[in-house]
Amino acid sequence: MNRFSYLILAVPFYLVLSFAMVQVVNRVLPVTDTFFLLLLTLTILLINLLITKLTLERVIPRAAKLI
Known part of the structure; x- marks a missing residue:
C-alpha cells in the first residue's frame, strides 16, 4: 500500500473512530474537570492512532490477499 492510499484510508477512519470514542466516553463518564478531560481526550487519540495503524x-x- 503506497503512502497516498494509506493517508486516504487513515484520516477518515481516525476521525470517525476518535469522534465515536469521545462521544461514548462523554456519555458514560461526564467530566467537569478540564485537565482530566484533556488528558482523557489525548489518551483516546493515541489509542485511536494505534488502532488505525494496526x-x-x-x-x-x-x-486483500483473501479476495
Whole structure:
C-alpha cells in the first residue's frame, strides 16, 4: 500500500473512530474537570492512532490477499 492510499484510508477512519470514542466516553463518564478531560481526550487519540495503524498495516493487507 503506497503512502497516498494509506493517508486516504487513515484520516477518515481516525476521525470517525476518535469522534465515536469521545462521544461514548462523554456519555458514560461526564467530566467537569478540564485537565482530566484533556488528558482523557489525548489518551483516546493515541489509542485511536494505534488502532488505525494496526488496522491499515495488518488487517487490510491480509483481507486483500483473501479476495
